[in-house]
Amino acid sequence: MANILTRRSFMTAGFKATAALGFASLMNIPPFAKRALAEGNIGINGKKLLFIFLRGGNDGVNNIIPIQDPAYAANRVDIGIPKDPMSNYATATSGADAVTFAQAYPYGIRLGNGFAALNPGLVDLVPLFNSGDLALIHRVAYRSQSTDHFFSERYWEKAADGVAANNRNISDGLWYRTIVESGWNKTHSLSAVSIQSKMPQSLRGEEPMTNLSSIGRYNILGVYPPTATNNLDRAKILDKIDAANLRPYATKDNRALVHNLGIAFRDTLDIFRSPTFQTNEFYDLDGSTKLFPTTNNEDNVNPALRRQGGSFGFIGNIKSCAQILSDTDAVIAGTEMGGFDTHTAQTAAGAPHLGGHTTLLRRLAWAYYALWRYFSSKNMWDKVVIITMSEFGRTSAENASNGTDHAEASVMYVAGGGVNGGVYGCDANPSTQPGVKNWDPWDGVGTNAKRGSLFASNSSVGYLRRIIDYRSVVGEIIRDHLGATQAQLNRIIPAYANESLEKLKNGGLAPIGSNVSTTTPILGELGLV
Secondary structure, eight states, X not given: OOSOOOHXXXXXXXXXXXXXXXXXXXXXXXXXXXHHHTSOOTTTTOOEEEEEEETTOOOGGGTEEXXXXXXXXXXXXXXXXXXXXXXXXXXXXXXOOOOSOGGGOOSOEEOSBSSOEEOGGGGGGHHHHXXXXXXXXXXXXXXXXXXXXXXXXXXXXXXXXXXXXXXXXXXXXXXXXHHHHHTGGGTOSOSEEEESSSOOGGGOSSSOOEEESOGGGOSSTTOOSOXXXXXXXXXXXXXXXXXXXHSOOOSOTTHHHHHHHHHHHHHHHHHTTSGGGGOOOOBOTTSSSBSSOOSTTSTTOOGGGTTOTTHHHHHHHHHHHHHHHHHSSOSEEEEEEOOOOOSSOOSBTTBTTSSHHHHHHHHHHHHHHHHHHHHHHTTOGGGEEEEEEOSOOBOSSOOTTSSOOBOSOEEEEEEOTTOOOEEESOOSSBOSSTTOBSOOOOOOOOTTSOOOGGGSSOSSSOOOOOSEEHHHHHHHIIIIIIOOOHHHHHHHSGGGGGHHHHOTTTOEEEESSSOTTSEEEEOOOOOOO
């Protein structure tokens, strides 16, 4: 792995005072962190995670489409993706159909399980899905699902649920707890990094993590590019910072925390000045299509990104996350993409395969494809898992404004070289777990008849009820991919410590809300990694 910069490499580079002072902070580790340092393999095993939060509430029903459920077409007359008249979606195949670029293919892409289809805007996912390294997970939510943006984002990013009593002791973020439990942040300048406008709740806590709006802007006083004069000025400033870091400070008022934040800042300044982070010469297998284009003017930009000004900032952030994971000791990196609150004009009039929502899906699909190619070129694909998160799904029935409103369960995308790919939770076949059906289609008989999965939680506009708890998805990844012990996972996601009620690991009848006597069957962990 090229360009690995740790405290040890800073010592060899001449920053012994700063690095030694950073190590000195290990002498005062809180008891829970000392315990964590002796547990698990997070960081040690070289496994990484990249997260993408889709802000606004992604319409999962138009991502992974239950195209064989009669209720889908009946209740999405204007925004529903139609079937290809030349395809039999009930026929099982060896994988997803290979189709032309999404704009030329207006139909749901058959996924091969005899029931589900993929939005044509996600066409760039097809080769990744067919490689067996992409899991498409439907009907993902949490107990007592909130349909409020603020609350639901908080629950997802803190690995909590919608029951107020369960969240009283969860004050910091999911990825923050993962890193602090491992102790990785005690010995590495970069441990978890977000590339977005502000620190996400998933990385917030008492100990410092890293948030950057842009790697290119991360410097001291804007002293770059590296010229002789700039280097001299920069060296003077760094000497001042080093001298300040050596000064003693009073042991009160959280000054140790502030001091360690300053140490981390000092150490990371040189990481992002590396030439590695200044290059963008990463190409697809054809040797000419850029994986991370920055403008429309570049040659061979993937058609999915052309004429979309908002694409390039997101793709740039994805590139930064990829480089951080491949070229530093950071274990977790991630970013976000907004725009998924599609109450109006979700699709183009008369062309449901086009429009705002499809534009967002194209960006997402290309990001996954580019990351697959990038990490494969770095011989790291087996070490990385990429996941999406979004606060909730949308109503099964479209609204009067050619859009959808807030509802419950949605989808997650999980990819990586060690991921057991396939379609989860969107299959007409019954699960092997008693009481659980992956999908229960609407029988189409009257308004008071059984409405099936699309209307399981609401008989008018339709809310998908969870069959998979998102904490089971991230929990399995934290333990079986990143390397946490089960004891660590029980602390990172407290609901895991109450398996008899929550059923996150083994599945079963779990509470729907705060009333524990009202239950719904969930699958538990899926065996993703």
